[in-house]
Amino acid sequence: MSADADVLIVGGGHAGLGIAARLKSRGREAVVFEANERIGDAWRERWASLRLFTPRFMNVLPGAPFPEGADPFPGKEEVAAYQERYASDRRLDVRLRTRVERVRPVGGGFDVALAGETLRARNVVIANGAHQTPRIPAFAERLDARVRQLHSREYGRAGALPDGPVLIVGAKNSGVEIAMDLADRHAVTLAVGGRSTYAPARWRSPRWWRLAQLRNWVFRGWQPPGPWPWPVKPPAGRWIEVDLSRVEREGRLRTVPRAVDASGEVVRFADGSELQPRTVIWASGFRIDDSWIDVPHGEHGITVGRHRRGPVPGLWIDRAGLLASVYWGGRAIAEDILATSRAER
Numbered sequence: 001m002s003a004d005a006d007v008l009i010v011g012g013g014h015a016g017l018g019i020a021a022r023l024k025s026r027g028r029e030a031v032v033f034e035a036n037e038r039i040g041d042a043w044r045e046r047w048a049s050l051r052l053f054t055p056r057f058m059n060v061l062p063g064a065p066f067p068e069g070a071d072p073f074p075g076k077e078e079v080a081a082y083q084e085r086y087a088s089d090r091r092l093d094v095r096l097r098t099r100v101e102r103v104r105p106v107g108g109g110f111d112v113a114l115a116g117e118t119l120r121a122r123n124v125v126i127a128n129g130a131h132q133t134p135r136i137p138a139f140a141e142r143l144d145a146r147v148r149q150l151h152s153r154e155y156g157r158a159g160a161l162p163d164g165p166v167l168i169v170g171a172k173n174s175g176v177e178i179a180m181d182l183a184d185r186h187a188v189t190l191a192v193g194g195r196s197t198y199a200p201a202r203w204r205s206p207r208w209w210r211l212a213q214l215r216n217w218v219f220r221g222w223q224p225p226g227p228w229p230w231p232v233k234p235p236a237g238r239w240i241e242v243d244l245s246r247v248e249r250e251g252r253l254r255t256v257p258r259a260v261d262a263s264g265e266v267v268r269f270a271d272g273s274e275l276q277p278r279t280v281i282w283a284s285g286f287r288i289d290d291s292w293i294d295v296p297h298g299e300h301g302i303t304v305g306r307h308r309r310g311p312v313p314g315l316w317i318d319r320a321g322l323l324a325s326v327y328w329g330g331r332a333i334a335e336d337i338l339a340t341s342r343a344e345r
Contacts, residue, residue, distance in 0.1 A: 005031045007337060008112055008121035010100045011128030012039050014061060015318045015330050017083060019125055020092045021062050022334035030125075032092060033114070035099040039087050040080025042129075046156040049181055050076040053173070053241070055206045058213060061086050062330075072206045104294040105312050123314045123337055126293065126302075127330075130319040133289040136282045137169075143262045143280065152178060152283040164278025165189065167267055169259045172196060175283030176242045183252040189275055190244075191267075193258035199239035203230070288319070307336035314340075 007023060009016045012034030020030040036042060043050075051073045052059060056066040059074065064086050069078060087094050102113040103124055112119045134151035143149060150158050152174045166182055168175050171192040179190050202208040212231035223233055248255055257270035266274050288301030295302060295311050301319075308316045316333045 003109055003122045004119040005112075005121040007031070007123045007125065008033065008110070008119065009125045009127055010103070011126070012036075012083075012087065012094050012096075013042060013127065013129060014059075014083065015129070016125070016127035017087055017092060017094075018061050018330035019127060019318070019334050020094075021086070021090050022330065023337065024090065024092065025062070026334075026338055028338065029093065032087075032094045033098045033100050034094055034096050037097060038080075039084040039094060039096070040082075043076040043080040043083075044156075046076050046153075047174075047178055047181055048076075048156070049177060050156075052076075052079065053203075055209050057206070058209060064089070073204065100292070102292050102294065103315075105315070109314065123316070125333060125337075126310075126315070126317040126319070130288060131286045133287050134282065135285045135287040137259070137284065139260075139262045140280070140282065142264075143267070144265045147265050147277060148279045150279075150281055152281060153286075155281060161186065161279045165275065166279045166281065167191060167259075167275055167277035168281045168283055169267075170283030170285065171240070171244065171255070172237065172283065172285075173240050173242075175281075176240050176244060178281060178283060179253050180242055180247065183247070186279075188253040189277070190253055190255045191257070191259045191269060192255050195244075196238055196240045197235075198243045198245070199235075199241050200230075203239060203241070307332045309336065 007028060007030035009020055009030050009032045012032045016032050016034075017039075020032050023030045051071065053073070055072045056069065056074055059079070060066050066074065066082060067078065098114055100112055100114060103126075104111045104113070110121045110124045112121050112124065131153065134153055136151060140149060148162060152170070155178055161182070164186070166186045167189050168179050169191045171190055175190060179188050182188050208231055215231055244255070247253060256273060256275070259267050260270050261268040265276050267277060267280065268274050290297045290301045293302065295315065297303070302310055302317055304310065304317050308318050310317050316336065318330060318333055
């Protein structure tokens with residue numbers, strides 16, 4: 001088929017850039033479509049205090065060490081600058097301010113719809129991450145317009161919040177860190193669906209992460225069954241990096257059970273208590289939305305097979321976290337694209 005692009009990558013984060021660089025080093029050009037104004041904006045727009053949960057040496061892109069810094073765990077601005085510099089240094093073909101609106105298999109390739117035009121691609125890689133479509137409970141619609149609502153994804157660019165009580169729904173790292181960011185200026189209430197565990201001190205030790213890195217190389221992403229401690233087995237999101245019990249005892253915020261309903265200006269919780277917040281921040285996670293990709297998919301999105309293959313030839317999907325994308329997702333996809341092309345020839 002005649003095509004405008006050999007390999008078209010949706011998303012200019014770690015996964016997309018790493019795949020493009022691996023392909024380019026093997027003589028294959030890929031074009032990366034990124035919806036933001038700049039590479040790294042997905043990080044810049046998050047809350048100011050955000051630091052990665054993995055040390056610098058584990059967040060490298062192919063052939064580029066992560067810069068050293070005073071803190072072993074880089075902040076969001078450092079990650080954004082690293083990604084932008086990487087794309088520039090390797091002269092990757094990145095099209096900014098370009099949102100892919102639809103991907104449709106056609107005649108052994110794909111029609112890729114952008115604003116006002118349609119491109120043809122032989123291969124498509126979906127690398128825009130799993131954190132794209134906020135998950136907000138249906139009862140949020142019953143809150144009065146006088147209550148300001150935003151998702152945690154919007155918080156970093158939302159500006160100053162109005163005076164008055166703030167309710168944060170969700171007590172994983174994003175919700176807890178935003179709560180701490182606001183605790184000195186607002187009366188903060190944190191709705192806790194399932195209490196997570198305060199991460200042990202070794203979680204912030206690069207030495208222990210070296211063992212986690214070895215585990216990745218040995219198991220190649222596989223997780224052993226049973227109650228193995230970290231770093232033998234990842235904690236799977238069960239740990240938070242703020243001692244929530246301590247800050248609550250200190251009176252910096254208060255916790256309530258999970259939010260279950262809302263009406264007017266009032267949010268109700270599982271124990272029957274209520275709160276009248278001025279602002280609600282939904283730190284309630286994300287859902288997969290594959291409605292813009294015209295291939296079979298179910299309630300939890302497109303089924304991804306071996307080497308991150310999608311359900312039709314020429315489609316690959318990498319929605320793993322940053323670390324997993326760097327180690328296995330991007331590498332597997334690039335190698336599979338190259339192997340498939342060789343087989344076709």
